[in-house]
Amino acid sequence: MALFNSPSQPAKGQLLTEHGTAISSASSSKTSIIEGNQNNFVQEVVEASQKIPVLVDFWANWCNPCKQLTPLLEKIANATQGRVKLVKIDIDANQALVQQLMQIGLPIQSIPLVAAFWQGQIVDLFQGVQAENAIQQFVSQLLKTAGSAMPSTDLIEQGQSLLHDKKFDEAMGVFSQALELEPEKPEAWGGLIRSILASTGPEAAQESLEQVPESIQDHAEIIGAKSAIELALEGKKNTGETQALMDKIKSDPDNYQARYELATALNGAGKRNEAAHELLEIMKRDKSWNDEAAKKQLLRFFESWGFDDPATLQGRRQLSTLLFS
Structure with a gap:
């Protein structure tokens, strides 16, 4: 103004x-x-x-x-x-x-x-x-x-780059620096939680999530981080079953439940593109299966990965092609 x-x-x-x-x-x-x-x-x-x-x-x-x-x-x-x-x-x-x-x-x-x-x-x-x-x-x-930005914004961009490069420990340090400058910065909290999740696991990430200030808990970054933890916990349950699930799908490509569980396990293992592929494959065969469960889970994946994540961007393009072709 x-x-x-x-x-x-x-x-x-x-x-x-x-x-x-x-x-x-x-x-x-x-x-x-x-x-x-x-x-x-x-x-x-x-x-x-x-x-x-x-x-x-x-x-x-x-x-x-x-x-x-x-x-x-x-x-x-x-x-x-x-x-x-x-x-x-x-x-x-x-x-x-x-x-x-x-x-x-x-x-x-x-x-x-x-x-x-x-x-x-x-x-x-x-x-x-x-x-x-x-x-x-x-x-x-x-x-x-003025053509500038908050120092915390620069740190968050640096942290996101480290996170995408899988340099999780370095990313944690950078996001922590951003929070020292702005303790209620949702992007910094989201990045920190995702870094901890990738480095240490969902239990440690959950502990960090519980420290998020109440004033920003409804922010999309925090909701996405929470979703990432929930999906990681779900995937952890199926991680040991990955080979068995793949064998089931090989025997019966239309075993949608096995594909769904495999997608969750792959996501828990950090294999995002592969996880999205399994859900998209279900949708190619039967979009309405289990009350559109594959689509709903894929959207949860996007939310948990972050809307600017390369896997999200690729998955959204594939989803759009599938839905409107």
Whole structure:
């Protein structure tokens, strides 16, 4: 959301000077969280935002909601590891600055107010106390606008790459680092649980699943990780029967129950493409078998593997071809 939508919007680089203000400049601080004021606003906010996104937190001692919001802002700013700067401005101690900002349309009469600056302009804002995950999304969007991302996002991408390369122990370490920065990041929890599942087994993965914060337990990443554990436990029961199941299918290719159990066992052994093949083979022969059990199980596989997993992408293409051919 852009703050200024009228023709009177200040031109880039003229945010304050257009109104003839006399805000002085001070030397810019390298600290990612600082106290802002009349003297350093241009340097620490307007000019600093040419290089790094800046959040400005307008607060006051008498504002109880501000006291709830500011610690969350500080926590998230620290989690960006210097990629976002937080400037806190006490509106009572900087009334002249507040008046100047209100003249250009910033609604500081209602606090707490957080304004996001990038390249000298206000690019977004919000008012009132927000949930931590909502603030994280706000900051993530600001970083995206600036062509950057949260450090945890970079770590998650690295962890996913390690997971796909079957470097499970390394992946666990990287996902753990991401959680140190953002303890409620569902993608990091999902990656960590899947890494533990692949490295150690479903019992250890279940222990990690139980540590997931309640606030993100309904997220698709967590639901998928939970499904992966359940399928691994099911597959574990059939792992020792793999050869026997294959023999049954060889004797009777239409033994769908054996194919279904073999698919579950193969999935438990990490053979995803082979597991999907058996379920697709059932569907080729009889789509409606056992109330479409093969299709339902295949969709569970996709959910547990993750929707960006190569086996999921390949399996979905094969499923679409089968259903619409």
